[in-house]
Amino acid sequence: MEFIMRGFIWRSSGVACAVLALSACATVSGKPSAQSLEKKNTEVVIAFTEMVFTKHQVAEAFKTYVGPTYKQHNPVVPDGIEAGVRGLTALTTVRQPEMYQEVKRTIAQGDLVLIHSRHIRNAEDKANGRGQSLMDIFRLENGKIVEHWDVVQEIPEKSANTNTMF
């Protein structure tokens, strides 16, 4: 409707034609806001995982980037925010205090963001260039993380190709 109303204005003004063009853009593609949402969601996921796995500020990361609920699909972690904070705090302070992640690539569409990363757990992983390959998917609502799936695999000592797992 806005398009038509602006179209009427254009009859007497060339400037309005440019406005009309921009309005049509939003109407025809319908996607500019989706693209900026995906970009913002990706930034949230990178910031969250780096704050957890590299900076080890787990409680702060959940407070900043996780929504009111957190549905967990990782089978070794109980559901919910409290269990997530507890499990990742134990991981990054007690079990693997030297750990950090290297983000290799992300893929975002709609409310989902995939992050493919290498986890270096200790000096041995760093020295031998291995560690774990992880793909984590996060679902976001209103700019906050609310759901998590992952698949984790140990990087083997020998590979059938020279391309690495990344």
Next chain:
Amino acid sequence: MEFIMRGFIWRSSGVACAVLALSACATVSGKPSAQSLEKKNTEVVIAFTEMVFTKHQVAEAFKTYVGPTYKQHNPVVPDGIEAGVRGLTALTTVRQPEMYQEVKRTIAQGDLVLIHSRHIRNAEDKANGRGQSLMDIFRLENGKIVEHWDVVQEIPEKSANTNTMF
């Protein structure tokens, strides 16, 4: 599109504005073609993985959906098309002839498509509701698959939550 037609009818020079509106769409957002590309790439990846893992038509799947090169990051498979066909043919005919996949979700952005799926390898996996959780990323060029990364994890018997790995 309807409003542009109305613009054309409604004023003799309205057609120029309609052209401007469509041009602005492509210029300002720059993404309509990217979105249709992502949709098409996703269709290719789903068709390819279903043809390989459920229909077990490996050579046909590579012939139809894989490009002139195939860069392999799975550490147990050598690089290239020939090794991919050989490895997946052995997997789906000799080692796991009963296998099939369930596609759980996809995420596409740019030239990458992520597919999260459950692999049911045999009657035992089917009966106990487990099998493997896989996240595969494919990179496409000109509508054909040219690169592959994956992470594979056994679905455990017991989980700390009731959400499943999917």
